[in-house]
Amino acid sequence: MRNCVIIGAGPAGMNAALYLKRGGIEPIIIESDVPGGKMLKTYKIENYLGYESIDGGELALKMSKQVKGLGVKIIRDKVIKVSHDDKFVIKCENNEFISDYVIVATGRIPRKLGLKNESELIGRGISYCAVCDGAFYKNKEVAIIGGGDSALTEALYLSDLCLKVYILARKDLRASDVLQNRIKNKDNIVILKNVEVSEILGNDKLSSILLNNGDRLDVSGMFIAIGGNPELSFLDSLGVELVNGYIKTNNRMESNIKGLYAAGDVRYKDFYQIITAASDGAIAALSIREDV
Numbered sequence: 365m366r367n368c369v370i371i372g373a374g375p376a377g378m379n380a381a382l383y384l385k386r387g388g389i390e391p392i393i394i395e396s397d398v399p400g401g402k403m404l405k406t407y408k409i410e411n412y413l414g415y416e417s418i419d420g421g422e423l424a425l426k427m428s429k430q431v432k433g434l435g436v437k438i439i440r441d442k443v444i445k446v447s448h449d450d451k452f453v454i455k456c457e458n459n460e461f462i463s464d465y466v467i468v469a470t471g472r473i474p475r476k477l478g479l480k481n482e483s484e485l486i487g488r489g490i491s492y493c494a495v496c497d498g499a500f501y502k503n504k505e506v507a508i509i510g511g512g513d514s515a516l517t518e519a520l521y522l523s524d525l526c527l528k529v530y531i532l533a534r535k536d537l538r539a540s541d542v543l544q545n546r547i548k549n550k551d552n553i554v555i556l557k558n559v560e561v562s563e564i565l566g567n568d569k570l571s572s573i574l575l576n577n578g579d580r581l582d583v584s585g586m587f588i589a590i591g592g593n594p595e596l597s598f599l600d601s602l603g604v605e606l607v608n609g610y611i612k613t614n615n616r617m618e619s620n621i622k623g624l625y626a627a628g629d630v631r632y633k634d635f636y637q638i639i640t641a642a643s644d645g646a647i648a649a650l651s652i653r654e655d656v
């Protein structure tokens with residue numbers, strides 16, 4: 365039986381594995397972290413059908429248990445290069461695999477503001493994940509940068525821990541009505557629209573941020589939630605077609621390289637959600653099943 369290597373154990377990769385295994389194909393998943401992807405960085409998920417409300421970590425665990433229960437191996441390693449000869453060669457930090465098919469499901473990494481001091485102060489006041497780092501800012505004042513669903517979800521989570529939470533949005537809020545209404549009921553959340561961070565101040569830790577309207581906010585934490593970009597340098601030798609840095613696929617999740625598929629946030633598309641990532645994974649697996 366031909367085999368398939370899935371890179372990434374987020375919802376896209378895990379659902380691809382489930383469909384492949386049930387379709388009689390033996391996949392393995394290579395994951396550089398614990399299985400779950402961005403779900404592990406999400407406080408509450410309320411838009412995944414079947415769960416009215418579930419912790420991101422709990423949903424991640426349920427998915428990985430289901431996939432492992434089917435006998436799929438999730439190998440902890442980081443893919444550093446994929447090349448193609450007769451078959452795909454997937455080179456990791458500690459292992460190397462040969463496979464007929466590859467599904468890239470590596471998601472995206474958080475986008476930075478690109479300001480001076482930003483990289484230096486990561487972990488010293490600057491964070492890209494409220495669930496991971498929020499506890500360090502208990503009873504302190506923090507700012508969230510962004511106006512989409514992720515930013516507001518992060519703000520809600522932090523509002524239960526922090527004294528005050530500023531939401532700084534470049535334009536208007538883009539988040540769903542449900543989240544915007546919930547924010548309105550929080551006394552300790554302040555929304556500032558049409559503002560941008562122009563400077564990050566602090567030597568060994570964040571002390572304040574300057575805004576483009578001249579205001580200064582003295583905050584201990586700044587959480588940046590302005591989306592992300594895929595990190596695909598491991599595909600450099602293959603000539604994979606990209607659109608705005610994302611893998612271009614057709615409706616079957618096929619890239620321009622025969623046998624190489626992409627699913628989830630790593631793929632160029634309109635909507636980046638858990639359910640759309642899981643759906644992409646299922647489609648990639650079913651397409652491979654038809655091709656075998």
Ligand SMILES: Cc1cc2nc3c(=O)[nH]c(=O)nc-3n(C[C@H](O)[C@H](O)[C@H](O)COP(=O)(O)OP(=O)(O)OC[C@H]3O[C@@H](n4cnc5c(N)ncnc54)[C@H](O)[C@@H]3O)c2cc1C
Nearest residue numbers: 372374375376396401402443470471628629636637638641
């Ligand atoms: C703060 C936040 C809140 C969100 N809230 C919601 C929500 O409420 N509802 C919703 O539907 N969506 C939400 N989303 C979006 C959702 O989480 C993503 O759309 C979804 O997780 C994408 O799944 P994925 O499998 O494509 O990628 P990911 O979940 O990002 O998983 C990719 C996996 O690939 C692994 N990986 C990356 N590179 C390599 C490599 N080189 N080698 C091996 N492994 C690698 C990563 O470690 C990761 O585990 C939220 C996102 C964020 C950031």
